[in-house]
Amino acid sequence: MKTDRSVYINNYSTSPWLSLAIILLAPLITVVDIFIVNISAPAIKTYFNSSDAALELVVASYLLGYAVFLITGSRTGDYLGKKKVFIAGLAAFTITSALCGFAISMPMLIVSRFLQGVAAAFTVPQTITLIQLNFQSPTDRDKAYGMYGMALGTGATLGQFLGGYFISSHLITDSWRLIFLVNLPVGVIAMVLAFYFVPESQQNKSTRFDIPGIFILTAALSLLVYPIIQGTELGWPLWTKAMLVAALLLLLFFVGYQRKLGQQQKDPLVPLSLFKIRSFNIAVLCVLFFFGVNTAYIFAVSIFFQSGFNIPPFTAGNYFVFQTGAFLLASLWSIKNAARYRVRLLQVAAGLMILSFICQLVLFQEKFITPWDILPCLIIYGIGSGLMMPSLLKVAMWDMPADKAGAASGVYSTIQQVSSALGISILGGVFLYLARTSGNFYFAYKIALFCMMGYLLIVVVLLNRIKR
Template identity: 45%
Template sequence: MNRLQVKWLSLLIVSSSVFLAVIDIFIVNVALPSIRKGVNGTESDMQLIIALYLLGYASFLITGGRLGDHYSRKKVFITSMLLFTVSSLLCGLAQTAFQLNTARFVQGVSAAFMIPQGISYIHILFPEHKERIKALGIYGSIAGSASVIGQFLGGLLPDIHWVVEGWRLLFLINLPIGFAAALLAARYLHDTPPQQSGRFDISGVMLLTIALFALVFPLIRGRELGWPLWSICSLAGSVLLLLFFAYDQRRKLAKQTNPLINIRLFSYRDFNIGLCAVLFYFMVQDSYFLINVIFMQTGLGFSSSETGILFVFQGVGYVVASLVSIPLVKRYGKRVLQGGVVMMILSLMMHVFFFRSDVLPRPVLLATLFFYGTGCGSVLPSLLTMALKSIPVHFAGAASGTFSTFQQTSIALGIGVVGGIFFSILGSQTSITAYMGAYQTATGVNILFLLLVSFFLYILPEEKEARAGS
């Protein structure tokens, strides 16, 4: 195999990390009712299946990038890929919700270590600009395809019963991909020399992880337990911990001791506005799947496979719009994202109107899901670009890591807040009227969040203004 072939094979190997990381979000979303039945879990257990994965991912993402610099990217990639694969096996073998959620957290942590190595390898393998753009396009298309495949398999596999229960296959299918990727990486990925560039901010990682847990865990578990005192204290404590984390990072930056997050990033106005848009957009993203899947399968009686097929149309809309929107953003800027948010809001209104037991015309239902996906695809691919457009080049890596951490935390927060509202209103009721009331209220909250996204995009400076301001 010549050098050119090895280079493109290496791209596919490192892209397996984002494929597995993304598919394990979407494959679970559609299958939550089946998983809940399989492990005899509660409503909050199902929220934690998504949230703990994302919290593990968010807490260690920045550290994962630095670990690759410190110990060599090849070693970290292979180790984290094997850890992801083993934790997938543990998810597939779990007998209780606690075992499953513990393994899901480990999955998220291992994803946080392997994803930054893949992105770094792309910059190393493709130093020439045009080739790198092509490679990043392939990487992005693999991530987009994983979201569609995940939704399809998440609906299909729980209805298949072979040697094991169908829902366990959701995790066990990671095994051949993960082990193959690790073996190919050991054979074909070239190593990168370690860069002993400062010490790890271990205390910062631990402080951030504890603060995020203290914030999200009581939002999910507290409602089901009747908001005991510990849950209120935890929420209050999370605010104090996050404030202390900011103080700690500022102090370490002043002492030049390599903090986890560079606080100077927050001196850029459009970066802060972009993060506000990110917060509310990603609070909608996975909470949308949570409440729609529960409503469709448990409320309206759709099968798992039927739900998965329906959401494929949403995924296709996303992929199509993401390909079309990127060149449009170069020409029209943030107006493309604003238009996408408007499409999402209109689509959610259509969801509330059409998603009923007595009025469910399939062509309209499919068009509504496709329309929503089109809105998402018009916003998400360029949201990072909008947030980072005035950030200096030497801050780009730190800003990207901070953005991704904020993104994953926002998704987990949305699961806790919007999911909590849905389940609180539903309570122990099982009638279609009760499901409709809970669904309409939770969807209304998501519409409110999208209106806030639209506001922050409106006040976000255009590129010329951002450059002048910086």
């Protein structure tokens, strides 16, 4: 797939690898902010005296804002220039992080988290498209995509460690606020580096915003995620079921509307022609299930360590250092060898994650277990996710024409974030509901693992349908 560097306004004098290191800060910190809340969740719940559903909303509202506006963010980059939107998105992310850090109520924190997700949605899509523009060599481009995936996984596990560290540091009275305030210096540094070392792309004034599509998709996803979160807390009253039906109808209407725009040669928010590309179609379905598991698993295990094993946040966060190390080593190996093993590598990755869950379930047959007993399982999971995450994006972009890369990156990232939001809502909701109703975190965690294994088995089946 050939990439045209003529989209750049200036001659490309900056090393593409230096530019890559800078733009990867965006997916890194935005993913850190998903998972840093997980380890801090009990402290936030205690401070605001909130419900489990409100706690889930702190995570899910961020993912909702992120998911809904990703494609719009990508199109804005086409219209105004990738660099401009990247820096503006970082600025907004930094400001909304401050709002989260200084929140005085749970509703303020939830709204600020939603806005923080919207800011992330205008920042991250520029990263994938800039990789497409920066690297003409397929080999270098695959390595860059792999590093993007590695940044996502590193952010997930780094967020767990930092969350535990800040909660236990007692540097300020309400130490949970540090998990958001740490973004301020990081955001400023990233903006300065991007200003000097990331080249600008041409503005495409012919790009049109699908305003009705944005509103329809926003409403549909909101109607889908919110009742799923509240339903487990409230016992699924009639209004939650009505909202789910409305969400389904809106999504069907959205698909029809997008198809109509495509037939009229207009700019749909989601070009449905992307889903005619087999490798992309199957890859995004894998993303739908994999990221749902990955987000929910880390959410569940972090709470289980603190509430089931009764260990402090910093100690709980330290266990994820081992998982992070395994993830990084596996990611580096995957980047070098993904082209050789292709789909088989992804199948092995899913198998390792399933093995991790099976080993944990076997351990729970013992009367007395400790976090150290589960540690090898975390390492196995880290290896599996390290092999999986850098390679999924490559599979999605295998047969993607260059002129559709921007739209494809927006759709891929959107499905990734919707999957994460639904993973927290459904799988995380199952875990919290069972823990609350049974009073047994061990039982709740085991049932959640069974559900997650089901998701991963679907991923294995889907991978078998990709041409090798």
